[in-house]
Amino acid sequence: MRMVAATVAYDGTDFYGYQGQRTFRTVQGDFENALEKIFKEKVICHGSGRTDTGVHAYGQVIAFKVPNDRMTVQNVKDALNSVLPNDIYIRELKEVSLKFNPRFMAKKRIYHYYIYTGKQPNIFMRNRVWWFPYDLDIEKMREAAKHFEGEKDFSSFKTGNDERNPIREIKRVRIIRTSKDMILIRVEGTSFLKRMVRNIVGSLAKVGTNTWEPQRIKEIIEAKDRSKAPASAPPEGLYFYRVMF
The missing domain is CATH 3.30.70.580 (Pseudouridine synthase I, catalytic domain, N-terminal subdomain)
Known part of the structure; x- marks a missing residue:
C-alpha cells in the first residue's frame, strides 16, 4: 500500500x-x-x-x-x-x-484573489473574479495590508461558528496590478479561519476606495469584533493557489 x-x-x-x-x-x-x-x-x-x-x-x-x-x-x-x-x-x-x-503538515498556504475594476462587466470572467467597477488606491491598500502581517488575533476577520483558535500568522500580503483593470491580492499564511481571506479583501477594498484610512485596519484587528469589519468579498475571485510543506 x-x-x-x-x-x-x-x-x-x-x-x-x-x-x-x-x-x-x-x-x-x-x-x-x-x-x-x-x-x-x-x-x-x-x-x-x-x-x-x-x-x-x-x-x-x-x-x-x-x-x-x-x-x-x-x-x-x-x-x-x-x-x-x-x-x-x-x-x-x-x-x-x-x-x-x-x-x-502544511507549513504555508497561499491564496490569490483577483479584483476586476473595469467599468463594464466581462461576462467571460463572471465566475472567476470580483467585478468591482471602482478606482482603487493601490498604495493605500499596500499600507493597510501591512497591519495584517504577523501573528495576531483575527477574531474580527472570521465568519460564522468557527470555534478554532483565532490566533493566526500571516506571513505576507502583496497587492499587484497585473493589468490596467486587474488587481491581484496574494495572502500567505500558515492557516486561515473561515472566510478570513475574503474578509481581509473586503476590508482592503474599503481602504482602496478611500472609505477608510489604512490605520482603520489596525483598529479593527485590535477590536476582536467581527461586526467592526465589512462583509466578505465574494467567493468567485478567490483561488487556493499553493501549499508548501
Whole structure:
C-alpha cells in the first residue's frame, strides 16, 4: 500500500465547497467517487485545506492510499483524470510517506484573489473574479495590508461558528496590478479561519476606495469584533493557489 499526494486544480463554481457532504456536490465527494470507480472500493482522501462554495483552486493538495500496487503513479494520475469531471484536474501526482497528512503538515498556504475594476462587466470572467467597477488606491491598500502581517488575533476577520483558535500568522500580503483593470491580492499564511481571506479583501477594498484610512485596519484587528469589519468579498475571485510543506 502506497500513499500519494495529488496537486489538484478545480473550478469551484458548481461545488458546494471542498469538504464532502451527503446532500451537496463537493470536490472531495467527486474525488472519492472517482477513486472508487478506479479501485472498486471506498478510498478516503485528505485535503490540505477547505475551500468554500464558489472558491477555486490551482494548488490544492489531496492525499490518498493506492490499493493497487501494480499501478504506477502515472497510471493512477491518468486513470483519475480520465474519470474526474471536467472541472477537476490533477496537475501532478507523487508518492509520499504513509504518514503524510497535507492538512497538518502544511507549513504555508497561499491564496490569490483577483479584483476586476473595469467599468463594464466581462461576462467571460463572471465566475472567476470580483467585478468591482471602482478606482482603487493601490498604495493605500499596500499600507493597510501591512497591519495584517504577523501573528495576531483575527477574531474580527472570521465568519460564522468557527470555534478554532483565532490566533493566526500571516506571513505576507502583496497587492499587484497585473493589468490596467486587474488587481491581484496574494495572502500567505500558515492557516486561515473561515472566510478570513475574503474578509481581509473586503476590508482592503474599503481602504482602496478611500472609505477608510489604512490605520482603520489596525483598529479593527485590535477590536476582536467581527461586526467592526465589512462583509466578505465574494467567493468567485478567490483561488487556493499553493501549499508548501
